[in-house]
Amino acid sequence: xxxxxxxxxxxxxxxxxxxxxxxxxxxxxxxxxxxxxxxxxxxxxxxxxxxxxxxxxxxxxxxxxxxxxxxxxxxxxxxxxxxxxxxxxxxxxxxxxxxxxxxxxxxxxxxxxxxxxxxxxxxxxxxxxxxxxxxxxxxxxxxxxxxxxxxxxxxxxxxxxxxxxxxxxxxxxxxxxxxxxxxxxxxxxxxxxxxxxxxxxxxxxxxxxxxxxxxxxxxxxxxxxxxxxxxxxxxxxxxxxxxxxxxxxxxxxxxxxxxxxxxxxxxxxxxxxxxxxxxxxxxxxxxxxxxxxxxxxxxxxxxxxxxxxxxxxxxxxxxxxxxxxxxxxxxxxxxxxxxxxxxxxxxxxxxxxxxxxxxxxxxxxxxxxxxxxxxxxxxxxxxxxxxxxxxxxxxxxxxxxxxxxxxxxxxxxxxxxxxxxxxxxxxxxxxxxxxxxxxxxxxxxxxx
Amino acid sequence: xxxxxxxxxxxxxxxxxxxxxxxxxxxxxxxxxxxxxxxxxxxxxxxxxxxxxxxxxxxxxxxxxxxxxxxxxxxxxxxxxxxxxxxxxxxxxxxxxxxxxxxxxxxxxxxxxxxxxxxxxxxxxxxxxxxxxxxxxxxxxxxxxxxxxxxxxxxxxxxxxxxxxxxxxxxxxxxxxxxxxxxxxxxxxxxxxxxxxxxxxxxxxxxxxxxxxxxxxxxxxxxxxxxxxxxxxxxxxxxxxxxxxxxxxxxxxxxxxxxxxxxxxxxxxxxxxxxxxxxxxxxxxxxxxxxxxxxxxxxxxxxxxxxxxxxxxxxxxxxxxxxxxxxxxxxxxxxxxxxxxxxxxxxxxxxxxxxxxxxxxxxxxxxxxxxxxxxxxxxxxxxxxxxxxxxxxxxxxxxxxxxxxxxxxxxxxxxxxxxxxxxxxxxxxxxxxxxxxxxxxxxxxxxx
Numbered sequence: 001x002x003x004x005x006x007x008x009x010x011x012x013x014x015x016x017x018x019x020x021x022x023x024x025x026x027x028x029x030x031x032x033x034x035x036x037x038x039x040x041x042x043x044x045x046x047x048x049x050x051x052x053x054x055x056x057x058x059x060x061x062x063x064x065x066x067x068x069x070x071x072x073x074x075x076x077x078x079x080x081x082x083x084x085x086x087x088x089x090x091x092x093x094x095x096x097x098x099x100x101x102x103x104x105x106x107x108x109x110x111x112x113x114x115x116x117x118x119x120x121x122x123x124x125x126x127x128x129x130x131x132x133x134x135x136x137x138x139x140x141x142x143x144x145x146x147x148x149x150x151x152x153x154x155x156x157x158x159x160x161x162x163x164x165x166x167x168x169x170x171x172x173x174x175x176x177x178x179x180x181x182x183x184x185x186x187x188x189x190x191x192x193x194x195x196x197x198x199x200x201x202x203x204x205x206x207x208x209x210x211x212x213x214x215x216x217x218x219x220x221x222x223x224x225x226x227x228x229x230x231x232x233x234x235x236x237x238x239x240x241x242x243x244x245x246x247x248x249x250x251x252x253x254x255x256x257x258x259x260x261x262x263x264x265x266x267x268x269x270x271x272x273x274x275x276x277x278x279x280x281x282x283x284x285x286x287x288x289x290x291x292x293x294x295x296x297x298x299x300x301x302x303x304x305x306x307x308x309x310x311x312x313x314x315x316x317x318x319x320x321x322x323x324x325x326x327x328x329x330x331x332x333x334x335x336x337x338x339x340x341x342x343x344x345x346x347x348x349x350x351x352x353x354x355x356x357x358x359x360x361x362x363x364x365x366x367x368x369x370x371x372x373x374x375x376x377x378x379x380x381x382x383x384x385x386x387x388x389x390x391x392x393x394x395x396x397x398x399x400x401x402x403x404x405x406x407x408x409x410x411x412x413x414x415x416x417x418x419x420x421x422x423x424x425x426x427x428x429x430x431x432x433x434x435x436x437x438x439x440x441x442x443x444x445x446x447x448x
Numbered sequence: 449x450x451x452x453x454x455x456x457x458x459x460x461x462x463x464x465x466x467x468x469x470x471x472x473x474x475x476x477x478x479x480x481x482x483x484x485x486x487x488x489x490x491x492x493x494x495x496x497x498x499x500x501x502x503x504x505x506x507x508x509x510x511x512x513x514x515x516x517x518x519x520x521x522x523x524x525x526x527x528x529x530x531x532x533x534x535x536x537x538x539x540x541x542x543x544x545x546x547x548x549x550x551x552x553x554x555x556x557x558x559x560x561x562x563x564x565x566x567x568x569x570x571x572x573x574x575x576x577x578x579x580x581x582x583x584x585x586x587x588x589x590x591x592x593x594x595x596x597x598x599x600x601x602x603x604x605x606x607x608x609x610x611x612x613x614x615x616x617x618x619x620x621x622x623x624x625x626x627x628x629x630x631x632x633x634x635x636x637x638x639x640x641x642x643x644x645x646x647x648x649x650x651x652x653x654x655x656x657x658x659x660x661x662x663x664x665x666x667x668x669x670x671x672x673x674x675x676x677x678x679x680x681x682x683x684x685x686x687x688x689x690x691x692x693x694x695x696x697x698x699x700x701x702x703x704x705x706x707x708x709x710x711x712x713x714x715x716x717x718x719x720x721x722x723x724x725x726x727x728x729x730x731x732x733x734x735x736x737x738x739x740x741x742x743x744x745x746x747x748x749x750x751x752x753x754x755x756x757x758x759x760x761x762x763x764x765x766x767x768x769x770x771x772x773x774x775x776x777x778x779x780x781x782x783x784x785x786x787x788x789x790x791x792x793x794x795x796x797x798x799x800x801x802x803x804x805x806x807x808x809x810x811x812x813x814x815x816x817x818x819x820x821x822x823x824x825x826x827x828x829x830x831x832x833x834x835x836x837x838x839x840x841x842x843x844x845x846x847x848x849x850x851x852x853x854x855x856x857x858x859x860x861x862x863x864x865x866x867x868x869x870x871x872x873x874x875x876x877x878x879x880x881x882x883x884x885x886x887x888x889x890x891x892x893x894x895x896x
Contacts, residue, residue: 071519071632072701174629174708181625182640184519192630192704253520256640260622260889261715264708267884436715441708 034397035227036407039234041243042215046397046407047230048222055105056223057394058130059119060138061402063218064211066191067113067184067252067335075155075191076199076207080141081111082151083204084118089140093147096133103129113185114334115402119394124224131237138212138241145201152199159190167268168275168443175264175441176338179279183255183335213244218401222393250404255281255336262439269446273323276351277342277441278358282329282432284337286404293331294416295424296339296432300329301378302370302425303361304341310365311341315357321349325358334403339433351442355435362433369426383414482845483675484855487682489691490663494845494855495678496670503553504671505842506578507567508586509850511666512659514639515561515632515700515783523603523639524647524655528589529559530599531652532566536588541595544581551577561633562782563850567842572672579685586660586689593649600647607638615716616723616891623712623889624786627727631703631783661692666849670841698852703729703784710887717894721771724799725790725889726806730777730880732785734852741779742864743872744787744880748777749826750818750873751809752789758813759789763805769797773806782851787881799890803883810881817874831862 034048066077087093100107106121120130163169173188180186190196219238221230258281285293304311304327315322325343343354386392400410482496514525535541548555554569566585568578611617621636628634638644667686669678706729733741752759752775763770773791791802834840848858 072630072699074630170707174710177629178626178710181622182522182635182643187630194702194704195630251520254642256642259618259714260712262622262626262713263711265710266708 033411034407037227037231039214039239041239041241042213043234043238043241044218044401045230045234046218046220046401047225047227048220048393048397049224049226050222050393051224054123054224055121056124056127056221056225057106057119057121058127058134059117059220059222059394059398060134061118061218061220061398062116062211063114063216063250063402064116064207065112065114066187066189068211068250069184069187069207070203072195073199073203073207074187075196076203077116078111078190079148079151079155079196079199079204080208080212081109081116082155083141083143083147083208084109084137086147086151087142088137089142090136091133093142096137099129099133111189113189115399117398117402121223127221127225127230128233128237131233135237135241138214138217138238141208141212143201143204143208148199148201148204152196155190156193156196159193159196163188163190164193167266167271170268171264171266171441171443172277174266175277175279175439178262178264179281179338179439181256181258182253184252185333185335185338209244210247214238214241215243216247218398220394220398220401222397250334252335258437261436263442264440265442265444267444267446271443271445273344274351274445275342275344275441275443276354276358277340278355278435279338279340279439279441280433280437281336282339282428284333284335284403285331285400285409286334287336291416291420291424292428294413294420295428296329297331297417298375298378298382298420299365299425299429299433300327300339301382302374303327303365305382310361311343311358314361315343315354316346319357320346321353321357322346325354332399332403332405351444355440359435362429362435365426366430366433369422372422375420375422375425379418379420383417481859482855485675485679487662487687489687489689490661491682491686491689492666492849493678493682494666494668494849495673495675496668496841496845497672497674498670498841499672502571502672503569504572504575504669504673505554505567505569506575506582507565507668507670507842507846508582509563509565509666509668509846510659511562511664511698511850512564512655513560513562514635514637516659516698517632517635517655518651520643521647521651521655522635523644524651525564526559526638527596527599527603527644527647527652528656528660529557529564530603531589531591531595531656532557532585534595534599535590536585537590538584538588539581541590544585547577547581559637561637563847565846565850569671575669575673575678576681576685579681583685583689586662586665586686589656589660591649591652591656596647596649596652600644603638604641604644607641607644611636611638612641615714615719618716619712619714619889619891620725622714623725623727623887626710626712627729627786627887629704629706630701632700633781633783633786657692658695662686662689663691664695666846668842668846668849670845698782700783706885709884711890712888713890713892715892715894719891719893721792722799722893723790723792723889723891724802724806725788726803726883727786727788727887727889728881728885729784730787730876732781732783732851733779733848733857734782735784739864739868739872740876741777742861742868743876744777745779745865746823746826746830746868747813747873747877747881748775748787749830750822751775751813753830758809759791759806762809763791763802764794767805768794769801769805770794773802780847780851780853799892803888807883810877810883813874814878814881817870820870823868823870823873827866827868831865 034046036046038044064077066074069076100120103126104120104122109118118134122130163173177186219234282296283292303309304325311325311327315325322343323346328340330337341358345351345354396410482494484494486492512525514522517524548568551574552568552570557566566582570578611621625634667682730744731740751757752773759773759775763773770791771794776788778785789806793799793802844858
């Protein structure tokens with residue numbers, strides 16, 4: 001996997017980032033609680049000290065993603081993310097890459113529908129230098145026709161390789177597009193081929209100038225550093241970047257009522273193992289009623305996280321119709337989100353058998369709920385699982401703030417998970433996961 | 449049916465208007481050929497004299513429809529169309545209605561994704577008065593909060609009655625939304641409930657001021673009148689309306705490649721007769737390669753127009769699995785269009801049986817083509833059928849010009865239909881109507 005630049009595709013990547021946290025959040029002692037403040041130019045800063053290791057994660061998130069693109073310009077957010085790794089007025093292309101390779105142990109970027117994140121992990125002594133580079137590329141990017149033509153071609157090739165040559169990716173893309181009727185999460189983050197091809201310098205400059213501004217950015221620094229140090233360094237670097245124009249409220253088209261059961265089928269000669277994915281529109285942490293997003297998080301765990309989950313036990317172990325079965329909930333989204341289940345058949349089982357078994361397991365929870373044992377065990381395992389996720393603290397603050405949440409939301413999250421009742425889990429299964437309002441993808445070998 | 453105001457829903461209404469023409473176009477003698485000219489303010493005028501009856505059709509089309517709405521503002525084009533029947537600075541609400549009721553025999557409006565049309569049929573002596581009223585409401589509409597609140601409530605109620613209370617309409621709406629991945633024809637013309645509810649005066653004024661301008665309008669006058677008379681009257685009325693700002697090219701998001709077979713199912717207790725609809729993305733007259741749109745028009749006739757069509761003969765008469773079966777092609781669209789087949793089962797037949805039989809009939813044409821007899825008979829019947837359509841001449845010029853065509857396209861259309869070869873019909877069936885890239889709606893009674 002190329003760590004230089006990535007985009008969140010489908011549920012797997014994004015879920016891994018959705019709510020991952022580390023020990024300091026859980027141990028809310030005074031010296032580990034996050035400090036947050038605003039720079040004069042409107043840039044939000046969160047600092048979470050953690051002195052376990054002499055390392056610091058530095059992450060800048062722009063509150064702009066593919067769901068903010070103008071109509072017909074899909075891929076422009078990703079093109080800008082790519083261009084962030086090219087030259088600026090002050091640094092030649094490749095200079096930052098070289099320096100991070102020398103001093104750092106992690107250097108990457110990722111983009112989703114809601115945010116664009118740039119991240120480095122370095123020794124504390126290098127933090128100032130990283131800030132200086134990031135503050136520079138916030139406003140001084142080289143956006144020449146040449147630079148844009150080159151990166152656009154790189155992305156077109158990436159799209160050919162990672163989407164258009166992969167039947168599963170082609171299907172996933174159209175399933176997501178059919179799931180959402182209006183909300184722009186329906187548009188692929190990498191962009192549609194015919195729209196990427198037309199992106200030009202005018203589009204890039206307009207998008208960069210509008211969104212890459214300190215008052216549209218969040219800085220998260222986590223690790224072996226004190227808030228005072230971060231503040232002083234941030235003021236010397238980011239603080240010098242002038243505030244941009246105020247952006248209007250981030251009100252993107254929202255989803256109308258869902259009334260139908262939808263399926264999308266792709267039969268392709270390159271498919272050897274069929275697969276099944278079913279999606280539902282559900283609220284995110286930002287749009288949910290109190291407790292619902294937490295209940296959806298736990299429902300995903302109970303239904304389909306690991307070999308002890310209900311779907312695995314029922315479909316793989318007991319019925320033997322599936323080779324795998326998993327559930328995902330994408331909690332950290334600004335607008336409504338989606339809940340997904342995926343699986344692949346074993347032996348002669350048909351995808352329809354898997355669909356029916358999935359619906360039956362959901363119906364069982366919607367009718368009978370989950371057991372208290374199962375719920376408590378899941379809570380503890382889930383909370384523990386996030387402790388060990390790499391760079392989770394910076395991700396958690398960054399993604400939460402970039403999708404409309406605040407520092408308190410992050411800090412209270414483990415407690416909110418612990419408070420979820422079995423009735424709440426039952427209620428969200430019954431309310432949201434009805435097969436009458438689902439969107440299913442079937443990937444099949446080519447019929448003869 | 450309420451003729452005061454209508455919007456084109458689904459394929460039936462729109463197809464009826466797609467390419468309907470009258471005798472004068474077919475008999476291209478000098479005194480019946482259309483005259484066309486521009487007013488100084490940029491308004492296009494087409495006059496088609498026809499002295500068979502002492503009546504004149506007066507139609508103004510604005511080159512704006514629901515596909516031109518800003519994201520999140522679905523229904524704003526329809527709201528403006530509704531408001532056109534309310535008061536202006538010079539005429540109280542109801543005045544025009546009353547006058548047309550006294551002097552005219554037809555008075556209506558319709559809106560589609562691409563245009564908004566206002567139309568009256570009156571005695572020639574009243575033409576000047578109609579122009580004066582239309583020119584007035586082009587710029588002087590009363591757009592107060594009160595007027596907007598009232599009409600928005602009327603439309604919300606209309607939506608409840610005609611869409612949300614009708615399972616077929618609910619399904620049709622979601623099928624169209626799933627058919628198009630990007631192109632804004634996916635958005636319902638009437639608007640989504642949650643977006644209509646939020647439309648306000650600011651939205652209405654911005655939309656009206658942008659699009660309701662002489663340089664964004666087409667005037668079509670057909671009937672018992674001479675071009676010189678129309679020109680003089682138009683200059684005295686429309687000619688006094690100042691030109692609006694130039695609009696950018698009408699480049700709306702276009703459709704990416706379609707890769708999947710999609711289905712949408714709605715099971716509802718109110719359904720007694722199940723139904724089947726299958727749609728494909730196909731080019732329109734404007735976007736097609738030469739001859740393809742004409743071939744699609746004839747393919748729709750051969751497959752599914754009337755009791756002699758292939759689908760009717762095969763599904764209804766021979767196999768007895770369907771109570772009805774029809775095909776439609778929507779030719780007069782600015783961007784890519786759609787081809788649809790619909791049917792309902794008879795007896796114990798399942799919707800899947802109808803789907804399979806439909807696919808088999810299409811495959812038969814894609815493989816073996818159509819017969820020369822069948823094609824020639826269809827051409828003559830089709831061309832004749834449009835001769836008798838009411839107000840077809842004004843519609844044909846208006847819709848063609850409003851979707852990017854010109855007067856010559858209208859006049860040459862019958863000849864272009866006559867030139868279509870059997871190979872061309874076979875080719876479009878094979879190229880576009882593949883079930884792997886189709887979107888199907890299934891309406892079913894509620895399962896117990």
